[in-house]
Amino acid sequence: MTINRLTTDKPRLVVVGNGMVGHHFIEQLIEQGAQQQFAIYVFGEEPHLAYDRVHLSEYFTGKAAADLALTDGQLYDQHGIGYFTNSQVVAIDRDAKSLQLASGDSLSYDLLVLATGSYPFVPPMPGHDRDNTFVYRTLEDLDAIRDCAAKVSRGTVVGGGLLGLEAANALKNLGLETSVIEFAPRLMPVQLDETGGQVLKEMIEGLEVSVYTATATQEIIDGEQAFHRMNFADGSHLETDLILFSAGIRPQDALARQSGLEIGERGGICVNNDCLTSDDSIYAIGECALWNGRIFGLVAPGYSMAKAAAAHIMGASDKRFMGADMSTKLKLLGCDVGSIGDAHAQTQGCKSFVYQDELTQSYRKMVVSEDGKKLLGAVLVGDNSYYDTLLQYYLNGIDLPNNAQSLILPSMDGAPAALGVDALPATASICSCHNVSKQDISDAVCAGALSVGDVKGVTKAATGCGGCAALLKKVVDNELLALGVEVSTDICEHFAYTRQDLYNLIKIEGIKSFAELLQKHGKGHGCEICKPAVGSILASVWNDYVLKKEHIGLQDTNDRFLANMQKDGTYSIVPRIAGGEITPDKLIVLGQVAKDYGLYTKITGGQRIDLFGATLAQLPEIWEKLVAAGFETGQAYGKSLRTVKSCVGSTWCRYGVNDSMGMAIHLENRYKGLRSPHKIKFAVSGCTRECAEAQSKDIGVIATEGGWNLYVCGNGGMKPRHADLFATDLDDETLVKYIDRVLMFYTKTADRLQRTSVWMENLEGGLDYLKEVVIDDKLGLADELERSMQHVVDTFQCEWKTTLEDEQALKNFRQFVNYEGGDENVVFVEERNQIRPATEAEKQQLIAKAG
């Protein structure tokens, strides 16, 4: 379509700029049927139609331009919208209402929308335009950066703001030795206060990115060791091969200026609440627009402007632009950073709460009103789990609780104090990208959207940056509950049952396979949720060999290959070392095997030896050697008993009052084959000094003068919990009997992946109830529980031994079915005299060197 031949009876609506905001504006127009009234045309300077600039960096990590595209032209074609890429508009003649294009063509308009966005600011220092200097804005910029980075080794970002740090991350991932230079005295000066900036700096330096703050570059000249040398105002300098400028944005207002539209003092096209400029047939939206003296450099306010302009054009007045919240939450180089409202505490009379933990490098600040009732702002560095709740207090002006500081204090039971979604007003903004309120979600649920997925589809909530997904789920669940809709406890779409239900069905009906269970009680063909859960139940009820033909497809990778998958797809091997006791001969075998196969070796937290870096095909040969030397599977891969940690007890220790070693070995051997809802760990201490730390385990045993004290349902992990004292001064036999009953009751009744601690908390009556069932046999189940456990004990087999004898099962371990070689992506480097997996950057460097 050539521009000069465009003819139409309808008034022309022309959009200049096809970035995220320009495209969103078109979507709004389409939604409101504007294409019936107007002939709509879009001009974009870039060769691509609109793409997702927020996720631009993902272009470096494998996404193609097509993946980032927001539209492929089909949408425009379908609604008869004319679009032109590679087309720059160079002048506006407002009197004639016509546009002049770089191609020489011109086009008249009735309504004009400027969505020209912004351009990166490059400080005008001498040398800023040398070769190998870049900005970070378009896909073409990224192509050029990637080409350059492949040839050099050092990169520097000028600008330590949000985008600068993201660019630094990209350079680091491209394998460059990376530095960041910030003119202000701290990183992210707009969003963070002094301490926050300092904590972030330390975290980023910990990631081997050099950070220079309060540093002004005076000139860039030829380097001696590298391509450039940057001379700083304080006389120091830095040599680098590649420079990336990310020193802020400036509104792209050249067209508007040239045509005499009203422009702000420091740039930006002045607009009113309808996004109308000083010319009532021209609108401006996004980063080129200046509203109330402010430029909004985020996509969400741009989208709101697009909505306001589209609504005004279509004659609605309810969507006026009234400013936007600039709070941000992001992960920069793996560090959590959050900033809300008045982060710099500039409000008259405001007060602050500050929490800082130098050990874990986290910093949190709340700025509250003079009377302490409202949240005005916040800064978070190191842990963003506090962000959502704080944002809701801020955005909705909710009264702070009495001990407001608890909102940023670490919570003793793991999760930060959360604001119940009940407390949110209907106007609360849940998704700021698409401006979806709690009321919108409630309406969607009432109109029949009964799942998070459906609500997303209807409202678009959580489809922008995705940061609100967890909150959205809570709101949806809450709305469903309020409607009296039962929130499903089904294990997945294939079984309308809980894990406990499935356990009972399998046990009572004597079901022996997944296929049989599915046929009798399920639908479809199963998934990664129900298959391992049923696999585990079948194993704990019948204790069949897990790699039998009918069970193999149920096993998660660790159970299928009887080893622990690590991040690079290799496996680690943990033979059983009951109680941590091992002979010198066996130690030598482990060392020899590790040496022969070049494995990384580490003592685990549970007193075993872990051998890392074995490939799939090596597993059987390694285990053949280990089994021959008397080792058996450690089941360290399964949801099963892992280790029984122990001290040496009365055998060696001058304080020990009982044989903790002997008891630990006995317990480990007794329960080693048990498949459970979650992994379980034991410990046995020989005296109350508690060297084995038994009170942090699912089952803890501590020797006393009178026998054994039994502790249950503690754990380490993400949410540590001390075990509860269950019974005291037990003899050996009673101790084992109680453990049998507790463990089997847990295995039969817990949910999938539910730890013993959570399971007990959820038992009505908690610890006391558990005591009644186990000690007083209130339910008359004690015999049955012991029998079930005895069956597991009697049918134990070393899965590796069985596997090595089974030709069919061994086929499972071939790296490739038709090729003898290994996986080229598995690359190790050396650190502290052992192997470790190469990082992405190291791999790219190795490939570059090889090339």
Add this chain to the structure above:
Amino acid sequence: MQWKLMCEQQDLIEGAGIAAMLDGQQIALFYVPEAKQQVFAISNWDPIGKANVLSRGLLANLKEEWTVASPLYKQHFELQSGRCLEEEGLSIPTWQAKLEQGKVFVAVS
């Protein structure tokens, strides 16, 4: 288009995947007796976990669509289209595959 012999049917594992090499590229072959197509071929590379592991994931049938859940971080990839269910816009390469007289073939263009 040309059909390339990958392996024998008996080399496949019912209800699970195995890895194979196709012209220097790692692929994952899934044997799904219940599906109309019975055998699927997708790239073995998990673009999110960044490792060649998809052949070792669990088969999941979600809303009638056959997928594999990556063994690393559990994202689902459709066996037919390669589309990732959790990450909009992300998909992995797939190939046509067939079972014929006890042999497994994959199509190359």
